[in-house]
Amino acid sequence: MIDVLKNTPRVALIGCGAWGKNLARNFAELGALTGVCDTDTRKAKVIALEHKIEAIDEDQVFTHPNVDAVVISSLAPLHASQAERALKAGKHVYIEKPMALSVKDAQNLCALAKDRKRVLMVGHLLQYHPAFMALKERLSELGPLKHIYATRLALGRFRRQEGVLWDLASHDISLILALAQSKPKTIEAVGQAFLTPGKPASALLTLTFPNNLTAHIHASWLSPFKEQKLVVIGEKGIAVFDDRKPLAEKLLISKDCFEWEEDQPQANDGFKSSAVLLPEFEPLRHECLHFLTCIQEGTEPLTSGEEGLRVTEVLEAAEKSLQEKFVKPGGCSK
Structure with a gap:
């Protein structure tokens, strides 16, 4: 680079x-x-x-x-x-x-x-992470995508200006849209807003896409442990991008996870997982350099304004769903 x-x-x-x-x-x-x-x-x-x-x-x-x-x-x-x-x-x-x-x-x-x-x-930022870049390159190994789920959990940092989805889930929505290569058909969310009224500190987001692809995102400021994980499930394999792991273990691809017996799926306990060798570079440096290069060459960024708009569309629809469904103090839904 x-x-x-x-x-x-x-x-x-x-x-x-x-x-x-x-x-x-x-x-x-x-x-x-x-x-x-x-x-x-x-x-x-x-x-x-x-x-x-x-x-x-x-x-x-x-x-x-x-x-x-x-x-x-x-x-x-x-x-x-x-x-x-x-x-x-x-x-x-x-x-x-x-x-x-x-x-x-x-x-x-x-x-x-x-x-x-x-x-x-x-x-x-995560679009410029070597693990996600490698995942995109090897996506075909997973077969047709069926389900994606992401978790982004930590204790704090609490914000009053925006809810947890706007703060944390932006990254995962960006990654999921990049993998799905389409806009979601449906967007639903539920959250807990007991710290700041109307600004959930923990939320679950469900997306459905064409071709029967589904996705879930759990974002929370209320977790006593940190987790930053993306799991991509296809018909032929499963990829796990765990950003809390060391570089050598950040991206695992598992094959032969399922087997069929009389047209019924069975978990294969002997499935094989392998770590993907990743280049070592700082994602933020790569992202900053990409911005400068796009200015010089007059090209569109990978995470352009239009890409950001698509993420914002999901977040605004999720916010609307949250306002209808988030759990209020006392355990009653709005």
Whole structure:
């Protein structure tokens, strides 16, 4: 993988929080970071000093002549308005997930990017993970896909601006849509919102697709243990992407899991599992480099604005389903 680009686009970062620091480091190491800003100016100054760049205010991000692209890692409710302002200023835009908190805002950003001929990319990081990239390459080994389930569990970090699906499930929806290669036919969700009314901290999402493919996602801030797992089940095999495992064990493919006796399926206790050898690289570095390359070459990102819009459509439909079904304190459904 090439880590250095000629004539590297110049990037300004909005948001110097826990994840913003990682974005700053990667864009700085790629020679692209030219400025950072945060509502907490102390955070911005610390990162600016670390990478020997400017700490600037938000207005400068959009007007500075030495800024070609804006990377947005602020609070989720600010993503759409900041991205809109950047696109209208003629900047390319990378937005951390979720790209927006409504389909209307996501559509607006996609239309703006197309009109201004600017790259719009969404930070669906796991699409750039070596394990998921390898899974896509070997998907045919599983046969026709039948079911996918994902778990993304941890204790916290609790958010008030958006529910757990918007925070955690964005990644898994992005992966599942990439594997299904189609939009879901039905979307249903149920959740528990006892911490912040109307903002579930734990939720289950069910998707159905054409060709009898189904998917489930369990996202929760209420788990005492961490789990980040994607299981893909086909007629011929099962793939497990477990991001909590060491690199050598992150992607397992199991074959001959089922056998048939008199037209009845039976579990084969002697099934074989093998770990897939993966290249060692940081997914975020790959993602940041991809954004810069798309700007230089005028190509559409893997996780483009349109891809982000499809994820937002699922999330908004899930939110609507949640508002109808989430469990209120006392155990009664709305």
